[in-house]
Amino acid sequence: MDSSLYQSTFFPKHMKTLFAVFMIVAFSSQFQAQGQNGRKRASELGLHVGVLHPGPQNMITDVKGVLVGQVTRIEGDSIRTGVTAVLPHSGNLFRDKVPAAIYSFNGFGKLAGSLQVEELGNIETPIILTNTLNVGTAVDAVISYMLSLPGNETVRSVNAVVGETNDGFLNDIRGQHITATDVRNAIKVASTGMVAEGSVGAGTGTTAFGYKGGIGTASRLTPPVEGRQYTVGVLVQTNFGRSLLINGIPFSREINAREAGDEGEGSCMIIIATDAPLCARNLERMARRSFVGMGRTTTVMTNGSGDFAIAFSTAYTIPHGSSFLPDDVPPLLNNDAMNGLFQAVEEATQEAIYNSLFMATTIEGVGNRRAKAIPLEEVTRLLKEYNMFNLNDRLPR
Secondary structure (H helix, E strand, O other): OOHHHOOEEEOOHHHHHHHHHHHHHHHHHOOOHHHHHOOOOOHHHOEOOOOOOOOOOOOHHHOOOOEEEEEEEEEOOOEEEEEEEEEOOOOOOOOEEEEEEEEEEEEOOOOEOHHHHHHHOEEOOOEEEEEHHHHHHHHHHHHHHHHHOOOOOOOOOOOOEEEEEOOOOOOOHHHOOOOHHHHHHHHHOOEOOOOOOEOOHHHOOOEEOOEEOOEEEEEEEOOOEOOEOOEEEEEEEEEOOOOEEEOOEEHHHHHOOOOOOOOOOOEEEEEEEEOOOOOHHHHHHHHHHHHHHHHOOEOOOOOOOEEEEEEEEOOOOEEOOOOOOOOOOOOOOOHHHOHHHHHHHHHHHHHHHHHHHHOOOOEEOHHHOEEOOOOHHHHHHHHHHOOOEOHHHHOOO
Protein backbone atom coordinates (compact mmCIF):
# COMPACT_ATOMS: atom_id res chain seq x y z
CA MET A 1 0.00 0.00 0.00
CA ASP A 2 1.16 3.54 -0.72
CA SER A 3 2.04 5.22 2.56
CA SER A 4 0.93 8.53 1.07
CA LEU A 5 -2.66 7.37 1.51
CA TYR A 6 -2.30 6.96 5.25
CA GLN A 7 -4.41 9.01 7.59
CA SER A 8 -4.20 8.09 11.27
CA THR A 9 -7.52 8.11 13.13
CA PHE A 10 -7.81 7.40 16.84
CA PHE A 11 -10.75 5.56 18.36
CA PRO A 12 -12.34 5.21 21.77
CA LYS A 13 -10.88 2.31 23.78
CA HIS A 14 -13.79 -0.03 23.13
CA MET A 15 -13.21 0.26 19.38
CA LYS A 16 -9.49 -0.50 19.33
CA THR A 17 -10.16 -4.06 18.22
CA LEU A 18 -11.55 -2.66 14.99
CA PHE A 19 -8.46 -0.57 14.32
CA ALA A 20 -6.68 -3.01 12.02
CA VAL A 21 -9.79 -3.54 9.90
CA PHE A 22 -10.40 0.19 9.68
CA MET A 23 -6.84 0.96 8.58
CA ILE A 24 -7.21 -1.39 5.59
CA VAL A 25 -10.28 0.60 4.56
CA ALA A 26 -8.51 3.92 5.19
CA PHE A 27 -5.55 2.92 3.00
CA SER A 28 -7.69 1.78 0.11
CA SER A 29 -10.48 4.34 0.06
CA GLN A 30 -9.32 7.67 1.41
CA PHE A 31 -8.72 9.20 -2.00
CA GLN A 32 -11.81 7.85 -3.71
CA ALA A 33 -13.90 10.62 -2.22
CA GLN A 34 -15.80 11.39 -5.40
CA GLY A 35 -17.20 7.89 -5.61
CA GLN A 36 -18.02 7.52 -1.93
CA ASN A 37 -19.33 10.83 -0.65
CA GLY A 38 -19.84 12.96 -3.72
CA ARG A 39 -17.18 15.53 -2.80
CA LYS A 40 -15.11 17.01 -5.62
CA ARG A 41 -12.23 19.42 -5.92
CA ALA A 42 -12.69 22.79 -7.63
CA SER A 43 -11.19 21.66 -10.94
CA GLU A 44 -13.40 18.56 -10.95
CA LEU A 45 -16.47 20.80 -10.60
CA GLY A 46 -15.49 22.88 -13.61
CA LEU A 47 -14.27 25.81 -11.49
CA HIS A 48 -11.13 27.24 -13.09
CA VAL A 49 -9.17 29.63 -10.87
CA GLY A 50 -6.81 31.94 -12.74
CA VAL A 51 -5.00 31.01 -15.94
CA LEU A 52 -1.79 29.25 -14.88
CA HIS A 53 -1.52 25.49 -15.15
CA PRO A 54 -1.49 23.40 -11.96
CA GLY A 55 1.17 20.83 -11.18
CA PRO A 56 0.53 17.11 -11.80
CA GLN A 57 -1.50 16.60 -8.59
CA ASN A 58 -2.54 20.24 -8.06
CA MET A 59 -1.23 19.95 -4.48
CA ILE A 60 1.58 21.34 -2.35
CA THR A 61 3.41 18.04 -2.81
CA ASP A 62 3.95 18.94 -6.47
CA VAL A 63 6.93 20.86 -5.11
CA LYS A 64 9.57 18.14 -5.18
CA GLY A 65 10.54 16.81 -1.77
CA VAL A 66 7.68 18.36 0.23
CA LEU A 67 5.86 15.92 2.52
CA VAL A 68 2.48 16.16 4.28
CA GLY A 69 1.21 13.97 7.10
CA GLN A 70 -2.08 14.15 9.01
CA VAL A 71 -3.70 12.71 12.11
CA THR A 72 -7.47 13.04 12.52
CA ARG A 73 -9.18 12.75 15.91
CA ILE A 74 -12.90 11.95 15.71
CA GLU A 75 -14.06 10.35 18.94
CA GLY A 76 -17.42 10.17 20.70
CA ASP A 77 -19.64 13.20 20.24
CA SER A 78 -17.20 15.97 21.15
CA ILE A 79 -13.64 15.37 19.84
CA ARG A 80 -13.27 16.79 16.33
CA THR A 81 -9.68 17.90 15.86
CA GLY A 82 -6.32 16.86 14.46
CA VAL A 83 -2.81 17.66 13.30
CA THR A 84 -1.37 18.48 9.88
CA ALA A 85 2.41 18.39 9.39
CA VAL A 86 4.28 19.88 6.42
CA LEU A 87 7.94 18.94 5.97
CA PRO A 88 10.08 20.88 3.46
CA HIS A 89 12.26 17.79 3.01
CA SER A 90 12.68 14.33 4.47
CA GLY A 91 16.09 14.87 6.06
CA ASN A 92 17.19 16.44 9.33
CA LEU A 93 15.72 19.92 9.05
CA PHE A 94 17.78 21.22 11.95
CA ARG A 95 21.02 20.28 10.20
CA ASP A 96 19.77 21.36 6.77
CA LYS A 97 17.43 24.30 7.23
CA VAL A 98 15.39 25.85 4.42
CA PRO A 99 15.04 29.55 3.56
CA ALA A 100 11.70 30.81 4.81
CA ALA A 101 9.57 33.79 5.75
CA ILE A 102 6.35 34.51 7.62
CA TYR A 103 3.80 37.25 7.03
CA SER A 104 1.02 38.17 9.45
CA PHE A 105 -2.00 39.66 7.70
CA ASN A 106 -4.00 39.89 10.94
CA GLY A 107 -2.31 38.81 14.15
CA PHE A 108 -5.27 37.58 16.21
CA GLY A 109 -3.74 34.14 16.50
CA LYS A 110 -0.88 32.03 17.77
CA LEU A 111 2.07 31.19 15.53
CA ALA A 112 4.87 29.76 17.64
CA GLY A 113 8.38 30.23 16.33
CA SER A 114 7.56 33.14 14.04
CA LEU A 115 10.02 35.65 15.52
CA GLN A 116 13.10 33.52 14.87
CA VAL A 117 11.96 32.79 11.31
CA GLU A 118 11.52 36.52 10.72
CA GLU A 119 14.94 37.26 12.20
CA LEU A 120 17.04 34.52 10.60
CA GLY A 121 15.08 33.76 7.42
CA ASN A 122 14.97 29.98 7.80
CA ILE A 123 12.92 27.09 9.19
CA GLU A 124 14.54 24.19 11.05
CA THR A 125 11.60 21.93 11.98
CA PRO A 126 8.47 20.46 10.44
CA ILE A 127 5.61 22.98 10.25
CA ILE A 128 2.67 21.89 12.39
CA LEU A 129 -0.96 23.01 12.21
CA THR A 130 -3.46 22.14 14.97
CA ASN A 131 -6.05 23.81 17.21
CA THR A 132 -5.56 26.93 19.30
CA LEU A 133 -5.26 25.36 22.75
CA ASN A 134 -2.88 22.60 21.67
CA VAL A 135 -0.12 24.81 20.27
CA GLY A 136 1.95 24.24 23.40
CA THR A 137 1.57 20.48 23.14
CA ALA A 138 2.67 20.59 19.51
CA VAL A 139 5.71 22.74 20.29
CA ASP A 140 6.84 20.29 22.98
CA ALA A 141 6.29 17.35 20.64
CA VAL A 142 8.26 18.90 17.78
CA ILE A 143 11.15 19.79 20.07
CA SER A 144 11.22 16.24 21.44
CA TYR A 145 11.11 14.81 17.93
CA MET A 146 13.95 17.01 16.69
CA LEU A 147 16.16 16.29 19.70
CA SER A 148 15.71 12.56 19.09
CA LEU A 149 17.06 12.65 15.52
CA PRO A 150 20.53 11.23 14.86
CA GLY A 151 23.00 14.10 14.64
CA ASN A 152 21.10 16.29 17.09
CA GLU A 153 22.54 14.78 20.29
CA THR A 154 24.15 18.06 21.40
CA VAL A 155 21.39 20.44 20.28
CA ARG A 156 20.22 22.83 23.03
CA SER A 157 17.87 25.12 21.11
CA VAL A 158 15.15 24.23 18.58
CA ASN A 159 12.69 26.67 17.02
CA ALA A 160 9.44 24.75 16.50
CA VAL A 161 6.98 26.35 14.06
CA VAL A 162 3.36 25.68 15.04
CA GLY A 163 0.25 27.45 13.75
CA GLU A 164 -3.41 27.10 14.65
CA THR A 165 -7.02 27.92 14.11
CA ASN A 166 -9.80 27.63 16.68
CA ASP A 167 -11.98 24.56 16.09
CA GLY A 168 -14.06 25.08 19.25
CA PHE A 169 -17.38 25.28 17.41
CA LEU A 170 -17.28 21.54 16.69
CA ASN A 171 -14.51 20.33 18.98
CA ASP A 172 -14.22 20.15 22.75
CA ILE A 173 -11.23 22.45 22.48
CA ARG A 174 -10.96 23.00 26.24
CA GLY A 175 -10.28 19.29 26.62
CA GLN A 176 -6.94 19.77 24.76
CA HIS A 177 -7.21 16.31 23.25
CA ILE A 178 -4.21 16.49 20.91
CA THR A 179 -1.25 14.55 22.31
CA ALA A 180 2.47 14.55 21.61
CA THR A 181 1.95 11.14 20.02
CA ASP A 182 -0.54 12.64 17.56
CA VAL A 183 2.00 15.25 16.49
CA ARG A 184 4.83 12.75 16.14
CA ASN A 185 2.59 10.39 14.16
CA ALA A 186 1.63 13.19 11.75
CA ILE A 187 5.33 13.80 11.13
CA LYS A 188 6.17 10.12 10.83
CA VAL A 189 3.47 9.36 8.23
CA ALA A 190 4.27 12.42 6.12
CA SER A 191 4.54 11.55 2.44
CA THR A 192 5.23 13.17 -0.91
CA GLY A 193 2.05 11.66 -2.37
CA MET A 194 -1.58 12.73 -2.44
CA VAL A 195 -2.89 14.98 0.34
CA ALA A 196 -6.24 14.36 2.00
CA GLU A 197 -8.45 17.45 2.04
CA GLY A 198 -11.55 18.71 3.81
CA SER A 199 -12.50 17.41 7.26
CA VAL A 200 -9.12 15.89 8.07
CA GLY A 201 -6.05 16.67 10.15
CA ALA A 202 -5.97 20.19 11.56
CA GLY A 203 -9.12 20.94 9.54
CA THR A 204 -11.28 18.26 11.19
CA GLY A 205 -13.23 20.70 13.35
CA THR A 206 -12.96 23.98 11.45
CA THR A 207 -15.72 25.96 9.74
CA ALA A 208 -15.61 28.54 6.96
CA PHE A 209 -18.17 30.81 5.29
CA GLY A 210 -21.01 29.16 7.22
CA TYR A 211 -20.02 25.68 6.06
CA LYS A 212 -17.57 22.98 7.01
CA GLY A 213 -14.04 24.19 6.29
CA GLY A 214 -10.82 22.25 6.59
CA ILE A 215 -7.59 21.44 4.78
CA GLY A 216 -7.18 22.38 1.13
CA THR A 217 -4.27 22.46 -1.27
CA ALA A 218 -3.41 23.49 -4.84
CA SER A 219 -0.39 24.27 -7.00
CA ARG A 220 0.64 26.33 -9.99
CA LEU A 221 3.44 26.24 -12.55
CA THR A 222 5.00 29.64 -13.19
CA PRO A 223 5.52 31.23 -16.58
CA PRO A 224 9.10 30.52 -17.71
CA VAL A 225 11.81 32.58 -16.01
CA GLU A 226 14.96 32.65 -18.18
CA GLY A 227 13.74 29.40 -19.71
CA ARG A 228 13.03 27.71 -16.34
CA GLN A 229 9.58 26.90 -14.96
CA TYR A 230 9.00 26.70 -11.20
CA THR A 231 6.29 25.18 -9.02
CA VAL A 232 4.37 26.91 -6.25
CA GLY A 233 2.28 24.79 -3.88
CA VAL A 234 -0.11 25.98 -1.18
CA LEU A 235 -1.82 24.24 1.73
CA VAL A 236 -4.46 26.01 3.84
CA GLN A 237 -6.32 25.41 7.09
CA THR A 238 -9.56 27.38 6.70
CA ASN A 239 -11.62 28.61 9.64
CA PHE A 240 -12.73 32.05 8.51
CA GLY A 241 -15.13 33.95 6.31
CA ARG A 242 -18.42 35.75 6.61
CA SER A 243 -19.47 35.79 2.97
CA LEU A 244 -18.18 33.49 0.24
CA LEU A 245 -17.12 34.60 -3.23
CA ILE A 246 -16.43 31.96 -5.89
CA ASN A 247 -14.56 33.52 -8.81
CA GLY A 248 -16.46 36.71 -8.09
CA ILE A 249 -19.84 35.00 -7.73
CA PRO A 250 -21.53 36.21 -4.48
CA PHE A 251 -22.32 32.65 -3.40
CA SER A 252 -23.48 33.40 0.16
CA ARG A 253 -25.78 36.18 -0.98
CA GLU A 254 -27.23 34.04 -3.77
CA ILE A 255 -28.31 31.23 -1.45
CA ASN A 256 -28.76 33.24 1.77
CA ALA A 257 -26.12 31.24 3.63
CA ARG A 258 -25.93 31.66 7.39
CA GLU A 259 -22.68 31.40 9.33
CA ALA A 260 -22.13 28.22 11.30
CA GLY A 261 -19.72 29.90 13.66
CA ASP A 262 -19.19 33.22 15.36
CA GLU A 263 -20.15 36.08 13.04
CA GLY A 264 -17.42 35.13 10.60
CA GLU A 265 -14.62 35.45 13.15
CA GLY A 266 -11.91 32.85 12.67
CA SER A 267 -8.54 32.28 11.11
CA CYS A 268 -6.65 30.98 8.09
CA MET A 269 -3.23 29.39 8.03
CA ILE A 270 -1.45 29.37 4.66
CA ILE A 271 1.68 27.32 3.94
CA ILE A 272 3.52 28.06 0.69
CA ALA A 273 6.24 25.91 -0.85
CA THR A 274 8.25 26.59 -3.98
CA ASP A 275 11.27 25.14 -5.76
CA ALA A 276 12.25 28.60 -6.98
CA PRO A 277 15.62 29.76 -5.54
CA LEU A 278 14.58 32.73 -3.42
CA CYS A 279 15.98 34.70 -0.52
CA ALA A 280 13.91 35.15 2.64
CA ARG A 281 12.90 38.67 1.60
CA ASN A 282 11.28 37.53 -1.63
CA LEU A 283 9.66 34.58 0.17
CA GLU A 284 8.08 37.11 2.49
CA ARG A 285 6.81 39.02 -0.53
CA MET A 286 5.23 35.80 -1.82
CA ALA A 287 3.65 35.20 1.60
CA ARG A 288 2.09 38.65 1.44
CA ARG A 289 0.64 37.99 -2.02
CA SER A 290 -1.14 34.86 -0.78
CA PHE A 291 -3.65 37.14 0.94
CA VAL A 292 -4.63 38.54 -2.46
CA GLY A 293 -5.83 35.01 -3.23
CA MET A 294 -7.56 34.73 0.14
CA GLY A 295 -9.22 38.10 -0.41
CA ARG A 296 -10.78 36.84 -3.63
CA THR A 297 -12.79 34.31 -1.61
CA THR A 298 -14.58 36.61 0.84
CA THR A 299 -16.04 40.07 1.28
CA VAL A 300 -14.92 40.85 4.84
CA MET A 301 -11.64 40.39 6.74
CA THR A 302 -12.54 40.52 10.44
CA ASN A 303 -10.88 41.78 13.63
CA GLY A 304 -10.89 38.32 15.20
CA SER A 305 -9.16 36.47 12.38
CA GLY A 306 -5.62 35.19 12.84
CA ASP A 307 -4.27 35.06 9.30
CA PHE A 308 -0.67 33.95 8.75
CA ALA A 309 1.33 32.79 5.74
CA ILE A 310 4.51 30.71 5.97
CA ALA A 311 6.61 30.46 2.80
CA PHE A 312 9.70 28.36 2.17
CA SER A 313 11.91 27.31 -0.73
CA THR A 314 13.26 23.82 -1.38
CA ALA A 315 15.82 25.03 -3.93
CA TYR A 316 18.68 24.92 -1.44
CA THR A 317 19.39 24.21 2.22
CA ILE A 318 21.25 26.19 4.84
CA PRO A 319 23.67 23.97 6.78
CA HIS A 320 23.59 24.39 10.54
CA GLY A 321 26.68 26.01 12.02
CA SER A 322 28.31 26.88 8.71
CA SER A 323 29.56 30.39 7.95
CA PHE A 324 28.82 30.01 4.24
CA LEU A 325 26.12 28.63 2.00
CA PRO A 326 27.04 25.47 0.06
CA ASP A 327 28.80 25.90 -3.28
CA ASP A 328 25.90 24.28 -5.13
CA VAL A 329 23.33 26.93 -4.16
CA PRO A 330 21.74 28.11 -7.43
CA PRO A 331 21.68 31.80 -8.36
CA LEU A 332 18.82 33.47 -6.52
CA LEU A 333 16.01 35.04 -8.51
CA ASN A 334 15.93 38.80 -8.27
CA ASN A 335 12.95 41.12 -7.91
CA ASP A 336 12.21 41.36 -11.63
CA ALA A 337 11.57 37.60 -11.75
CA MET A 338 8.87 37.63 -9.09
CA ASN A 339 5.73 38.47 -11.06
CA GLY A 340 5.01 34.91 -12.16
CA LEU A 341 5.60 33.63 -8.62
CA PHE A 342 3.21 36.23 -7.24
CA GLN A 343 0.53 35.18 -9.73
CA ALA A 344 1.10 31.52 -8.92
CA VAL A 345 0.72 31.95 -5.17
CA GLU A 346 -2.40 34.09 -5.56
CA GLU A 347 -4.13 31.53 -7.78
CA ALA A 348 -3.02 28.51 -5.74
CA THR A 349 -4.17 30.06 -2.46
CA GLN A 350 -7.59 30.92 -3.85
CA GLU A 351 -8.10 27.41 -5.23
CA ALA A 352 -6.76 25.74 -2.07
CA ILE A 353 -9.40 27.57 -0.04
CA TYR A 354 -12.14 26.38 -2.38
CA ASN A 355 -10.81 22.81 -2.16
CA SER A 356 -10.92 22.95 1.63
CA LEU A 357 -14.64 23.69 1.37
CA PHE A 358 -15.60 21.45 -1.52
CA MET A 359 -13.85 18.37 -0.12
CA ALA A 360 -15.16 18.82 3.42
CA THR A 361 -17.94 16.59 4.70
CA THR A 362 -20.71 17.51 7.15
CA ILE A 363 -19.52 17.15 10.75
CA GLU A 364 -21.54 17.07 13.97
CA GLY A 365 -19.66 17.80 17.15
CA VAL A 366 -19.68 19.11 20.69
CA GLY A 367 -23.00 20.44 21.99
CA ASN A 368 -24.84 18.82 19.08
CA ARG A 369 -23.54 21.57 16.83
CA ARG A 370 -23.33 20.85 13.13
CA ALA A 371 -21.37 22.26 10.22
CA LYS A 372 -22.84 21.32 6.86
CA ALA A 373 -20.78 20.61 3.78
CA ILE A 374 -21.23 23.24 1.10
CA PRO A 375 -23.82 22.03 -1.44
CA LEU A 376 -21.79 21.31 -4.56
CA GLU A 377 -24.87 21.21 -6.77
CA GLU A 378 -25.44 24.88 -5.91
CA VAL A 379 -21.84 25.69 -6.74
CA THR A 380 -22.19 24.05 -10.16
CA ARG A 381 -25.55 25.73 -10.79
CA LEU A 382 -24.16 29.20 -10.10
CA LEU A 383 -21.02 28.57 -12.14
CA LYS A 384 -23.24 27.85 -15.12
CA GLU A 385 -25.63 30.72 -14.37
CA TYR A 386 -22.76 33.22 -14.19
CA ASN A 387 -21.08 31.72 -17.28
CA MET A 388 -18.03 30.68 -15.24
CA PHE A 389 -18.27 26.92 -15.81
CA ASN A 390 -15.09 25.50 -17.39
CA LEU A 391 -14.04 29.07 -18.11
CA ASN A 392 -10.48 28.35 -19.28
CA ASP A 393 -11.71 25.87 -21.88
CA ARG A 394 -13.28 28.84 -23.65
CA LEU A 395 -10.20 31.07 -23.60
CA PRO A 396 -8.26 31.58 -26.86
CA ARG A 397 -5.21 29.34 -27.14
